[in-house]
Amino acid sequence: MKVPVRIFTVPIPWSAKIAASIAATVVAAFVSTAAASPPARIAIIIDDLGYQADLDRAVLTLDSRIAVAILPDGPGATDLATRAARQRREALVHLPLSHVRSGDCETALCPRREWSAERMRQHLDRAARQVPHAVGLNNHQGSLFTADPGSTRRLIEGLVLLNRHRDKPLFVVDSRTTPHTQLAREASRAGIATAQRQVFLDHERSAEAIAQAWKRLIERARDDGQAIAIGHPYRETVAFLARAIPALEGSGIELVPVSDLTSATGPQPVPIGQAAPARAYRPSTE
Template sequence: MLRLSLLIGALLAPILAMAGTHPASASTGQVPPTIAIIIDDMGHNRHEGERLIALEQPITLAFLPYRRFTTMLAKQAHRNNKEIMLHAPMANTRNFDLGAGGLTSEMGRHDTISTLRRALQSIPHVRGVNNHMGSRLTQMMEPMEWVMSELYRYPLYFVDSRTIASSVASDVAEAYQIPTLTRDVFLDHEQTEEFVDRQFQRLIQMARQNGSAIGIGHPHKVTVDYLEKHLPQLDQQGIAVATVSGLWALRNNNREMFAEGEKRAIAPALANNASQ
């Protein structure tokens, strides 16, 4: 039986080729319910990161900037046809530490943009951005406009992790005409197999109802164990797995995100010269 995660690649070959995947050939047909799985907080845990990179399915990996294993794992993930995101740390309502590369609510426009630009430059093969925490900053219109004005310059999409219901991040991204998606389900904010299974089944049900859905998990052992076991079973359930850019293509009539030459590449020189 042809794997559905490969079938969807064949149906969306022009788009997924841009995402760094290499879909196998397959006969055309109706696209099955499709999920995208983003794994946040990549870069700290080498062992679980390598297990995630080794998965056959085209999951998307969101890397924190400047962490010990970020560069090494991102390069390895790209070689294994995974899609790479910047997991941008943003101010939260509980004042948790953001670590290196954090965007705080006290920053002005220049510092916000220059910090974001350097973080983008630090992630090899970056294709998109989502927020790490951010329950404070994603509610704030002006900082979100600064963030999106910078992301607009590059061939990047934005996923609102939706850490708070009153987030304006996706609305501002759309206003800047940035390809935008929103998280549907958090998979593992309770780290038990029973909870992860319940959330994963909820993700599948949403995909069956709506055609597609996005889940976010983390490189916890319980999560990786679950994905190793259950992702290969999705074919028999009639569920496909796609990268985030592949899912965006599904929702947008196979349209390419960006025309050739439309956006500038993220280059080291840009990291040193923030917009005024």
């Protein structure tokens, strides 16, 4: 004779059911948010290109999300910029500016600190023509120039004038060669898409030093959500990046074009310089 088996259930109070439902919803939302949270983003710029063809070629073998900053008077500048464009790689005008160790540079590459905004525009236009398809610019050296608000403002005003006639305006990346730089501040104030360098990858060229700089870049990106590094076409840097970039897969860090990390705050109302003869330079009192 089979004895029926009774399954006894303990009634759950409605308050407990509600609490369990809320907890399940919170957990599901947390898991969903964690899964959907965007990765930290990094961008990399390789500076000082256009003068050494073998090093230029080596940089172009790296991931195409890495930008190239090209010195406009380099003998290989135009060819390199054209090849970068074929790779859909972003190119920047790497604009030389005067620095504290040698004072005002005398070459045709350098804008003079006393120039008017219109004279700055003419200089930037020439530089941009030497780097076809450029999408932005960053400064080469410039610790003297960018620390002066007046000179930097006229440079940015010149860029505003130039951008008015471009299909796609140039953005600005401040290389931050001095803690006193005004470049990002003035560009942002003028409503130009702007970003700043956080890490120099190869201030020291040894593999160990580059690895430590890379670690700082990753930590900065995790802390702030994004970070920009600048490197140079050293063989040690190229070899390191060739190994490090593929290793980012699945790390929660995404390599993006540098334009993805620029932002504009304006435009803000700033006086835009008009064509005028250059005046004698007077240090800004700001």
